[in-house]
Amino acid sequence: MSHTPQTLIPVEPDNESPPTQIPASPNGSNSDPTRTPTLLHVSFNQDSGCFAAATDRGFRIFNCDPFREIFRRDFGPGGGIGLVHMLFRCNILAFVGGGPDPRHPVNKVMIWDDHQSRCIGELSFRSEVKGVRLRRDQIVVVLGHKIFVYNFADLKVLHQIETIANPRGLCEVSHVSGSMVLVCPGLQKGQVRVEHYASKRTKFIMAHDSRIACFALTQDGRLLATASSKGTLVRVFNTMDGSLLQEVRRGADRAEIYSLAFSPTAQWLAVSSDKGTVHVFNLKVDSGLLGHDRSQSTSESKPASPRGVSSLSFFKGVLPKYFSSEWSVAQFRLPEGLQHVVAFGHQKNTIVILGMDGSFYRCQFDSAAGGEMTQLEYYNFAKPEETF
DSSP, X not given: OOOOGGGSOOOXXXXXXXXXXXXXXXXXTTOOTTSOOOEEEEEEOTTSSEEEEEETXXXXXXXXXXXXXXXXXXXXXXXXXXXXXXXXXXXEEEEEEOSSSBSSOTTEEEEEETTTTXXXXXXXXXXXXXXXXXXXXXXXXXXXXXXXXEETTTOOEEEEXXXXXXXXXXXXXXXXXXXXXXXXXXXXXXXXXXXXXXXXXXXXXXXXXXOEEEEEEXXXXXXXXXXXXXXXXXXXXXXXXXXXXXXXXXXXXXOOEEEEEXXXXXXXXXXXXXXXXXXXXXXXXXXXXXXXXXXXXXXXXXXXXXXXXXXXXXXXXXXXXXXXSBOOSEEEEOOTXXXXXXXXXXXXXXXXXXETTSEEEEEEOXXXXXXEOEEEEEEETXXXXXXX
């Protein structure tokens, strides 16, 4: 389905926030350039080439490579944005109010057109919005126990899904053109639900014994990576038949997984957690499954050393499973306890990391030797005086 974002049906904006009060630049009269805004949410766009940052005063959009601020909207006091999501690189964004002084109610998704510098549509719910996902043809809104899928062109409801309690707003969708694949929590602890809209099939996968804490989907929706609240193992599944393709180990201790990310060709998987380490794992899935011929690139052939597998793996079946798990190829150290989200950069073998303290890291890993990653860049994007 082709879609032009500007075809969204306009609605009257909230009375408490008329568009005439929105300054089009950070130098508006209600902006305090000396105050560092509180960061409330960060999210990459669909190809990880940009990211959006929501603050207690508005939102900002950044380009990842080269790193620079594209624009910002400072709504001043009472301008808190709790969630913000981009639609690729177009003028349309979706956001939800948040923070101690939210700009919009937390139960509304506002569709923002930055060409017009105003909200052109809204979706209202009876409970707080926990998450939003955008495609060119659909908007997905995640509530505490329910998910709604809307047609982007006219904001009509296409589908409703009941889920187990979902306070994190977990949900992912495929982004390649064509019919959508949607992944969300099921109705049981540890269960994942996969909706294949092209074939009108629903697949349930019992991914973990503990509750689902995080998951990621490839762009085409064929591969799914999941982590549980234990945070020790990450599993990779085929979404078509629900089969387990690979299991990798982040560590031995319980951890809170903050984000998972596939590389564009699904050669690598990145994981961030509260332990302060970003791990990169080598995936050994069938490249034919994704329609990519990875054998043409030497950098994306099988790793030169078996660094990612425990040397005790020949005791498989005798020693605990811990010793035969596949370990990460490369690691990058960060402050412990601080939330970070990860994505793969557009440069070869690079990772982009965003911290909730405003930190931006770009680092590179050696696909053959592995080990500690090399930091290439660092910025603090939360500082109001920072220029890029």
